[in-house]
Each structure stands twice: as structure tokens, then as C-alpha cells.
Amino acid sequence: MTPVATTFRSPPQVVHHHTTSEPPAVRRALIAVALVFLSLFLFLPLVFVFVQAFAKGIGFYFHTLNDPNAWSAIKLTLLAAVIAVPLNCVFGVCAAWAIAKFDFRGKNVLLTLIDLPFSVSPVIAGLIYVLVFGAQGWLGLYKNADNPHFPWLANWLNEQDIKIIFAVPGIVLATIFVTVPFVARELIPLMQAQGRSEEEAARVLGASGWQTFWRVTVPNIKWGLIYGVILCNARAMGEFGAVAVVSGRIRGQTNTMPLHIEALYDDYNFTGAFAVASLLAFLALVTLGLKTWVEHKNQELDEPNPQMSQIPQIK
Amino acid sequence: MATNRTKARKIRVLPGFKLTLGFTLFYLGLIVLIPLGAVFWKTATLTWPQFWQTITMPTAMASYRLTFGASFCAALVNVVFGLIVAWVLVRYEFFGKKIVDALVDLPFALPTAVAGITLATLYSEHGWLGKLLLPLGITVANSRLGIFVALTFIGLPFIVRTVQPILEDLDPELEEAASSLGASRWQVFWRVILPMLTPALLTGFALAFARALGEYGSVIFIAGNKPMLTQITPLIIMQELDMFDYPKATAIAVVMLVVSFVLLLSINVLQWWTNRYNTNNLA
Numbered sequence: 001m002t003p004v005a006t007t008f009r010s011p012p013q014v015v016h017h018h019t020t021s022e023p024p025a026v027r028r029a030l031i032a033v034a035l036v037f038l039s040l041f042l043f044l045p046l047v048f049v050f051v052q053a054f055a056k057g058i059g060f061y062f063h064t065l066n067d068p069n070a071w072s073a074i075k076l077t078l079l080a081a082v083i084a085v086p087l088n089c090v091f092g093v094c095a096a097w098a099i100a101k102f103d104f105r106g107k108n109v110l111l112t113l114i115d116l117p118f119s120v121s122p123v124i125a126g127l128i129y130v131l132v133f134g135a136q137g138w139l140g141l142y143k144n145a146d147n148p149h150f151p152w153l154a155n156w157l158n159e160q161d162i163k164i165i166f167a168v169p170g171i172v173l174a175t176i177f178v179t180v181p182f183v184a185r186e187l188i189p190l191m192q193a194q195g196r197s198e199e200e201a202a203r204v205l206g207a208s209g210w211q212t213f214w215r216v217t218v219p220n221i222k223w224g225l226i227y228g229v230i231l232c233n234a235r236a237m238g239e240f241g242a243v244a245v246v247s248g249r250i251r252g253q254t255n256t257m258p259l260h261i262e263a264l265y266d267d268y269n270f271t272g273a274f275a276v277a278s279l280l281a282f283l284a285l286v287t288l289g290l291k292t293w294v295e296h297k298n299q300e301l302d303e304p305n306p307q308m309s310q311i312p313q314i315k
Numbered sequence: 316m317a318t319n320r321t322k323a324r325k326i327r328v329l330p331g332f333k334l335t336l337g338f339t340l341f342y343l344g345l346i347v348l349i350p351l352g353a354v355f356w357k358t359a360t361l362t363w364p365q366f367w368q369t370i371t372m373p374t375a376m377a378s379y380r381l382t383f384g385a386s387f388c389a390a391l392v393n394v395v396f397g398l399i400v401a402w403v404l405v406r407y408e409f410f411g412k413k414i415v416d417a418l419v420d421l422p423f424a425l426p427t428a429v430a431g432i433t434l435a436t437l438y439s440e441h442g443w444l445g446k447l448l449l450p451l452g453i454t455v456a457n458s459r460l461g462i463f464v465a466l467t468f469i470g471l472p473f474i475v476r477t478v479q480p481i482l483e484d485l486d487p488e489l490e491e492a493a494s495s496l497g498a499s500r501w502q503v504f505w506r507v508i509l510p511m512l513t514p515a516l517l518t519g520f521a522l523a524f525a526r527a528l529g530e531y532g533s534v535i536f537i538a539g540n541k542p543m544l545t546q547i548t549p550l551i552i553m554q555e556l557d558m559f560d561y562p563k564a565t566a567i568a569v570v571m572l573v574v575s576f577v578l579l580l581s582i583n584v585l586q587w588w589t590n591r592y593n594t595n596n597l598a
Contacts (some may be wrong), residue, residue: 022500027407034403035415037396040444041468042421045433048443052436091342098336101329110339112583116347119579121529122427123549124568127556128350131357136561138353177346200328209330231423238426241531241549245556258428258532265432265536274436277429284424291424292417 046281053278056271064264064275069252073260073276076168080175080243080256081236087176088232089225092183096221097213100191101199111188117180125177126245133164166248171256174242179232186228187221194220223301227294234287238280354572357565369566378548379570385459385547386527389466390474390520397474397519398512404475405482419475422468427532434465435536457539462547465533470523477519481512481589514589521585525578529571 021027054061064070095114099107117125132138139153157164164170198220202212218225240258247254251263257280264273358366369375403409404416422430438445438455445456455461485508493503531549538545546554548571555564 021406026500030399031403031407031409034396034400038400038415038419041464041471042418044443045430045437045468046418046421046425048437049429049433052433087342091339094335094342095339097331098339102327102332102336104332104336108583112579113343113347115579116351119525119529119575119582120351121531121549121552121568121571121575123531123552124354124529124571127552127564127568128353130556131353131561131565132350134561136559138356173346177350180343180346196329203328203330212329213331234424234426238424238429240426240428240431244531245553258426261428261432270432270436273432277432280426280429284421284426284429287424288417288420291420292413 049281052274064272072252077257084175084236095184096187096191122241125242170246182232183228190224377543382548385462390524393470393474401475401478430533431536461537466527473523474519481515518585521582
């Protein structure tokens with residue numbers, strides 16, 4: 001860069017104002033448009049949830065949440081998340097390790113397949129499990145032993161008397177499906193950007209595969225992993241369409257929190273519906289808070305961490 | 316030498332390739348691919364005329380028009396306002412900017428059922444916004460306009476979050492060069508900045524559109540389930556399922572899946588274009 005350009009750019013504010021920014025009136029107008037749009041579409045609904053939840057007072061609020069059906073919904077939502085999030089976490093780490101650390105054919109196809117659940121409508125995500133496990137499905141014909149598609153599996157399910165559709169396992173499966181990509185999507189680009197040299201160095205210096213993974217990779221991907229888990233958990237607890245299809249909506253048994261909200265709303269118990277909704281809205285706010293915190297943490301780590309790139313690359 | 320090098324490249328220093336790739340494929344197959352295959356298996360039980368009759372029945376046709384139309388309009392509105400929001404967040408300073416930036420992701424984090432009942436109540440006759448719009452003769456709840464509002468809510472972060480990083484990385488020298496050569500601020504925006512943002516805007520549009528097509532939870536409460544008028548395609552599938560008419564539900568699901576796959580493919584192409592554009596600019 002020429003010295004002229006350097007001096008030209010050294011007081012950035014001044015340059016910014018004269019040549020590459022808009023007149024103050026335009027600036028203010030654009031900020032106003034953005035804020036009015038966001039207020040109408042985002043902030044107002046958010047505030048509205050909490051106002052409606054407490055519309056009949058704090059007593060009614062806790063009365064709604066203390067209901068056994070509400071408790072059962074909360075427990076089922078937590079159960080689905082507790083199973084789905086760790087499984088998708090393991091999947092995400094495995095997929096990212098395979099894709100980022102090795103070269104193989106069909107990598108792009110695999111990446112697209114991992115993204116697939118995001119582009120499938122939640123209703124269809126539920127439907128596919130009904131088609132596999134439902135009464136008219138692939139494995140569902142086991143009650144009717146004449147024509148089972150997979151006799152051994154169908155018989156086993158029959159013997160154990162395991163119900164999947166309109167029962168808890170179906171809800172867990174549907175939750176897993178819709179949250180498959182979250183952790184993988186965060187980790188793959190991160191691990192691709194970090195490259196292989198650190199792990200290769202650890203191996204060459206005598207570390208075992210597990211040692212390399214736990215001592216080198218995990219500290220490097222820690223924040224990306226946390227980020228993915230936060231987003232995965234938010235979706236797992238909030239999923240509605242997919243779960244609605246497989247749950248059968250039995251109150252106190254197969255209703256998750258979003259389904260319980262729907263049930264209360266359909267009963268015209270609007271304040272009750274918003275009381276349960278306020279818990280999920282609070283979870284959403286916590287999610288956004290954590291997400292911002294992790295992003296902040298990440299930026300902090302990125303900047304005072306340039307020594308990584310100064311280490312000569314082992315090739 | 317050459318043979319040595321190819322041999323050396325084949326020795327992998329890092330372990331776990333077979334284990335991790337194997338588990339990835341096994342898990343994807345079990346959770347995603349085999350169940351998705353069931354859709355096509357179930358459709359195969361229909362004859363071709365039956366299939367065609369199901370996917371072209373009047374309620375289904377009306378739902379396609381509605382779902383596509385509302386999703387398209389919502390994504391379009393989000394392109395305009397999403398660009399303004401991204402622009403304001405990247406280029407200007409104002410009070411509460413960090414909180415606003417964090418809250419842009421609210422539609423991602425807020426469960427769709429919560430968004431659904433909130434929008435439905437907010438825009439109902441007695442709701443804060445419905446009350447204001449009623450004297451103007453605008454009904455949002457139980458109308459197509461309501462579906463559009465819900466889909467706009469859902470799609471906003473897609474545009475903002477795809478445009479924001481590109482806008483942050485834009486080289487200010489290009490704008491400085493353009494304005495020093497005599498371009499007005501509007502010309503700089505229209506001729507220099509906007510073309511560079513186009514791939515990102517298109518990607519964001521496609522992402523918001525794809526999400527809106529399949530959206531269920533946030534729409535059904537405000538849509539009001541009027542046959543032929545406010546029934547989106549996922550709701551048609553849901554209704555067939557409630558009547559245990561699985562072949563019909565599956566046939567319509569196949570239509571949606573095919574559209575989703577085509578969109579997913581175009582999004583991947585668009586993203587590749589965005590990245591290429593971006594690295595070209597940096598180089």
C-alpha cells in the first residue's frame with residue numbers, strides 16, 4: 001500500500017463521513033425504519049407473551065404451571081432434549097472429524113445429506129416415522145403377522161410390547177430428526193478452518209488418538225460445540241410440527257410443552273397457554289443470551305490468539 | 316519419487332476415519348435416509364392416476380398456491396427489510412445496538428407454537444395490533460395476510476444473517492474509489508455495493524423461502540383453517556393424517572419433498588457462488 005493511501009485512511013471517522021457514508025438524515029431514517037420493523041415483528045410479540053402470561057395475575061400463572069398435565073409436558077420436553085442433544089452432539093463431532101480431517105469422495109453429497117432435515121417440513125419429519133413405525137407402516141404391520149416387512153424386528157418389537165408412534169419413543173425420534181444438523185453444522189466449518197496440523201503434530205509427538213482428540217481437538221472446538229448444543233437444545237425443546245404428528249396428543253402422557261400450549265389454546269384458556277409459552281419464551285431469551293456470550297467469547301479468543309498461525313506448519 | 320509420494324499421501328497420520336465416517340453414515344441412514352425412503356415406498360402403493368389425482372385435488376392445489384405465494388411475498392419483504400436491518404447493524408451506531416443484534420435471532424430461538432399463538436392473539440380483534448387495524452378494515456387473524464405476517468416473522472433472520480458478514484467484509488476502498496471518481500452515494504450503493512451483495516441476498520431469500528414453505532407451527536394458529544382459503548400445504552398433510560389417510564398425506568408430502576430438495580440444491584449452488592464472489596473480492 002502506498003503511504004498516501006495509509007495517511008488517507010488513518011483517521012477513519014472523517015473519511016467515513018465524507019465519502020463512504022450517507023447524510024445524517026438518511027442514516028436516521030434507515031435506523032428508524034429498521035427499528036420500527038423489528039419492534040413490530042419481533043419485540044412486540046416477545047413482550048406480548050409475558051404480558052398475556054400474567055394477565056390474570058401471578059396466582060393463576062403458578063396455578064397453570066402447577067397442573068399435573070403441565071408438569072408431565074415439562075418432563076417430557078426435558079426428556080426428549082436430554083436424549084436428542086447428546087446423540088446429535090456425538091453425531092456432530094463424528095461427522096466433523098470425518099469431513100474436516102480426511103479427504104474422501106462424495107464429501108459434498110454427505111454435507112448436503114446432513115443439511116437435509118433442515119429443508120424437510122416438520123410435518124413431513126413426523127410423517128416419515130408414522131410411515132415406518134405406525135399401524136400401516138413398514139414395521140407397524142407386526143400386529144398382523146401375515147405380511148410383516150421385517151419379521152424379526154417386527155416380532156421383537158411385538159414381544160417387548162414397544163409402542164413408538166403415539167408414544168414417547170416416537171416423540172424422541174422426531175426430535176432427534178429435526179435437530180440432527182445443528183452441532184455438525186457448527187463444527188464442520190470450524191474444524192475445516194482449523195486444519196489438521198495441530199492434531200498431526202500431536203500424533204507425531206506420540207499422543208494416542210484419544211489423547212489427541214481430548215487434549216488438542218476438544219479445547220479447540222469447545223466454543224463451537226457449546227454454540228451448537230445451545231441451538232440444538234432450543235430447537236429440541238421447542239419443536240412442534242414433527243412432534244404433533246407422532247404424539248397422538250394424550251394429555252398428561254404424550255404432550256410436550258409446545259403441544260400442551262396448543263391444547264390450552266384450543267380450550268380457550270389463552271392465559272394458561274401464554275403462561276406455559278412464557279417458559280419457552282424465557283428459554284429462547286436465555287438461548288439468545290448464551291449465544292451472544294459465546295460469540296463474544298469466540299471473538300475474544302480469536303484476537304489474542306495469533307501465535308497459533310506463527311507455529312510453522314508441519315507438512 | 317512420484318510413486319513414493321502417492322504412497323506417502325495414503326498413510327493417514329490421524330486415526331478414526333473409518334469409525335467416524337461409519338458412525339456418521341449409520342446414524343444418518345437410520346435417522347434420516349431410511350425413514351425418508353419410507354415416503355417414496357408408501358407412495359409406490361398408489362397407482363400413477365391415483366397419485367396424480369391426490370396431488371392435484373382442489374384443496375391441495377389451493378394450498379400450493381397459498382403456500383408458494385405467501386412464502387414468496389414474505390421472503391421478498393424480508394429481503395428489503397432484512398437488508399436495511401443488516402445495513403444499520405453493520406454501518407451505524409445507535410443506542411441498544413447490541414441487544415437489537417442479539418434479538419434478530421429471536422425467530423430461530425422462539426418455539427414456533429409460541430410464535431403462533433402470540434401472533435394470532437396479537438392480531439386478533441382484541442389484540443394490541445388487531446384492535447388498531449380493525450377500524451382500517453384490515454383483518455390479519457384468520458386470513459391470508461396473517462399467514463404472510465407469520466412467514467415474515469420466521470424468515471427475517473435468514474436474510475440478516477447471510478447479508479451481515481458479507482457487508483462487514485466489504486472493502487471500503489471500492490466505495491472510496493467510486494465516490495472519488497464522482498459517483499453519488501446512491502450510485503455507489505446501486506452500482507457497487509448492491510451487486511456485491513446480490514449472491515448473499517439471493518441465498519438469504521432462498522433460505523427464508525424454503526423455511527417458509529414447510530413452516531407449520533407459527534402459521535396454523537393465525538391462519539384459521541378455512542378450506543380452500545387459508546390452508547397451507549403442511550396443514551393439508553396434517554389433516555389427511557388425522558383422518559388416517561396415509562397414502563394421500565404421503566403423496567402430497569412427496570410433492571413438498573421434491574420442491575425442498577430442488578431448493579436445497581439451488582441454495583448450495585448459491586452459497587458456493589456467494590463464497591466464490593467473496594473470496595474473489597478479498598483477493
